[in-house]
Amino acid sequence: MASIDTSIYKRPEELLQNLIRFDTTNPPGNELPLMQYIDSLLTAAGFDTAFIAKETNRPNLFTRLKGRGEAPPLLLYGHADVVTAANQKWTYPPFEGMIADGYVWGRGALDMKCGLAMMIAALLRAKAENFQPAGDIVFCAMCDEETGGACGAKFLVREHMDLFKDIKYAISEFGGYTMYIDGKKFYLIQVAEKHHCAVEITFHGPSGHGSIPVKNSAMYKMGKALVALNDKQLPVHISAVTERMIKLIASHISEPDSAYFKQLLDPSKTDAMLEIIREKTGNFFDPLLHNTVNAIMVKGGVNINVVPGKVTLYLDGRILPDFNDNDLRNELINVVGHDCDVKITNYEQARADADLSMFDMLSDILKEKEPDCIPIPIIISASTDARLLAKLGIQTYGYLPIDLPEGFDFMKSVHAADERIPVASMHSGADAIYRVLERYGQ
Ligand SMILES: [Zn+2]
Structure with a gap:
């Protein structure tokens, strides 16, 4: 690994490449080396961090960007594990994080190391620009989402509830990506x-x-x-x-x-x-x-x-x-x-209602960047760690802005061969997450 360069937030695609190169296939996950890498970036930028682990080689990583105390804390969380790439035919090796044809290729490029990279980039940028949000931003890189969260969200929600104190809203997967109908571009924001x-x-x-x-x-x-x-x-x-x-x-x-x-x-x-x-x-x-x-x-x-x-x-x-x-x-x-x-x-009963309070703000951020796009709220058919956070009353918005070209089917690419994300989308996505930090609590 190259020496710690916290200006990597200006190159979120490179951050994503680095995350992809840690093979965190779950099982077994083995997220520790990747978490140590994230930790090295955050601590170099001046963040205090903590590892909260049920199993030593599978920690969850917490940090907090101090806010002005004018709003409750906002949670940004994402999982660091990925599903297997075995028995799939890839154009480029799944754990090399290659950049080719305008895309970053690799397992986790969409689900969801891209999101982790966007969040980390936003945090590093906030530090670099000395920005203080209205409320604290709590960031958690979690392990073990893909097999149920026993070492990750389930463990944290059961045994470390205090870490989520006063949090009502969160940003995470599984939404924010584009879908085209009749040539119109929709951004799907998961709310339930x-x-x-x-x-x-x-x-x-x-x-x-x-x-x-x-x-x-x-x-x-x-x-x-x-x-x-x-x-x-x-x-x-x-x-x-x-x-x-x-x-x-x-x-x-x-x-x-x-x-x-x-x-x-x-x-x-x-x-x-x-x-x-x-x-x-x-x-x-x-x-x-x-x-x-x-x-x-x-x-x-x-x-x-x-x-x-x-x-x-x-x-x-x-x-x-x-x-x-x-x-x-x-x-x-x-x-x-x-x-x-x-x-x-x-x-596993999860939240029955969706709290759309933040939807307009999240939607506005996308429309400011792309006036012709149409953000829509969605229920996703699958389930994520959001169901576990919901037990603490936390409303998650699946909001990792992923700008895919028409004909690129997000759902067919996740967990499949040739998972990849446009390099340009890493930049616009990281910027959108940063704008969330700026707007939250305003
Ligand atoms: Zn995921």
């Missing part, structure tokens, strides 16, 4: 996320000798249920955030797409409209308008010559913020029927 829920459906039927045909077996019932889940949608739900998002989109695009989007908000037409817009927008809107399940695993049968009397199907359920596990269970029973046991085995 779906709740994860594990479901087991058990089917019972006659067992018997593998040599004698058995009708209406547990396997057959499971097959019927899988077909029903494939062919039928769960009911349509239009939450307040999604309604605002869809109305904003509809008001900016041209006919006939505008009319299709407006009709998404009529539950009797939603599913038909989703089919129509799928061609242009893929499956993006479907999970924002339904609770969903995907069948993931099956357990049934032990010996090849014994027909099993019981088969269990394991499903990944995702519930909209204003619904709960009971709602999903009832919706599933309506599809698969009563001749089985539908059981919720794990449900």
Whole structure:
């Protein structure tokens, strides 16, 4: 590693390259060397830092930019671990942080070392320019997001609540990136996320000798249920955030797409409209308008010559913020029927409402930089550490401004081969985060 140069904030793409070069594939994560690098930058710039660790080689790093005491603290947090790049075909090696064709390439370029680099750049710039925000800015680089946060957010929220004292709002992933509809550029600002829920459906039927045909077996019932889940949608739900998002989109695009989007908000037409817009927008809107399940695993049968009397199907359920596990269970029973046991085995309830107080400010920052862009609030279909911070009453905004060219699908690039971010976007993103520090509490 080169000697510590805190002016690296002027080159956020280089900061990102350095972060990518630490292989923090989780598992095992091994985030310590990367955290030590961030620590060296922050301490060289004059920040006091602290490592809070459940496991020594997997610390979380905290620091604080002192504010003027005129607003409560604002949290900036991001995870330092990444998912595996194994068995993927990359154009450039995933942990070299190459710059080519105007992009920084590598695992974590989008999810979310780019965001960490933007936040660190904003903090270093604040120090360099002697800027004091209205409220303290608390920064936390967290480990272990990709496998649930046992060493990261979950551990911090359970055992170090005091570190988040008085914090109401936070900036983190999983939003701020661009999506184009009808040639219009939208920035998606995450304000809520779906709740994860594990479901087991058990089917019972006659067992018997593998040599004698058995009708209406547990396997057959499971097959019927899988077909029903494939062919039928769960009911349509239009939450307040999604309604605002869809109305904003509809008001900016041209006919006939505008009319299709407006009709998404009529539950009797939603599913038909989703089919129509799928061609242009893929499956993006479907999970924002339904609770969903995907069948993931099956357990049934032990010996090849014994027909099993019981088969269990394991499903990944995702519930909209204003619904709960009971709602999903009832919706599933309506599809698969009563001749089985539908059981919720794990449900992590997160925040039901979204506090949009900071949305206009975040949106204005993007519009000042790009007057033609349209920031919209979104619920994300996946879940992040935000669900854990929400337990402390913290509203996270997924706001890592990532300016992608039209045709570049953010969701398809995250966790995939050739993850990459435009170099120019690192500059505009770091600047946008810095403007958040300037505007917060004003
Ligand atoms: Zn992430």
